[in-house]
Amino acid sequence: MAGYLVFPEEVCDWSGNVPGKIPLNPVRMGLFDLIREFEQDPFPFDRRSPGLALIRLDELMVHLGCMEGQAENLDWPVLADFHRRLRAVAQEVSNMGVIHVPVSCHLDLGGGNQLYARYTGKRIPLWRLFGANPTLGNVGGHTTYLFGDNLS
Numbered sequence: 001m002a003g004y005l006v007f008p009e010e011v012c013d014w015s016g017n018v019p020g021k022i023p024l025n026p027v028r029m030g031l032f033d034l035i036r037e038f039e040q041d042p043f044p045f046d047r048r049s050p051g052l053a054l055i056r057l058d059e060l061m062v063h064l065g066c067m068e069g070q071a072e073n074l075d076w077p078v079l080a081d082f083h084r085r086l087r088a089v090a091q092e093v094s095n096m097g098v099i100h101v102p103v104s105c106h107l108d109l110g111g112g113n114q115l116y117a118r119y120t121g122k123r124i125p126l127w128r129l130f131g132a133n134p135t136l137g138n139v140g141g142h143t144t145y146l147f148g149d150n151l152s
Contacts (some may be wrong), residue, residue: 002009004054004101004130004151005137006115007144012102020140025051025100031060034099035085043092053100058117058124064121067122079128084149086129093149109134115145 005022013021027050034054037044045052061067063114068074086093093099096144105117105124115134131152134145 002096002149003098004147005098005144006101006103006107006126006130006134006147007139008107008142009102009104011139011142011144013098015028020101022139022144025053025097027051028053028055030054030056031082034121035082037090038089039085045092045096047095047097049056049096051100052101053099055102057101057126057129058103058105058119061117061124061126062119066128067119067124069122074125076125076128079125083129083131083151090150096149098146107143109136109143109145116139 007022011021013023014060016023029052032052036054064078066076066079102116103126105119107126108116108118108123110116113133114125115132117121117126118124130147133152135145137144137146
């Protein structure tokens, strides 16, 4: 199934030589570059393309200030815009392989199956970007979260 596979960075094999870990896709981009590439016409990727990895997403979210306290549930217009733009290319993304999203912060699936990354007592609402209800997997004892390409 195509989509976005979010997983802890510690199960990531950056070199492609470590058995039992996820070999990170060779084309690595930040969120802004990924969206820019996805919005090109014609769509620049297909199944024959080398795999994509969305890197440093949690660091970008911290830099943008997209964090909330434990009892907060804030709206983030910037994340809603990114979510909308990624949904707009869902049909094209469905023709690709899985996009890897390694995250350095601790991942936590909260109520409503909403994924957060924990950062210094606050939480980064990754679900606002990818949607809710991921398919859970496991690599090396660590939970992975697969969000379908339609980001529902």
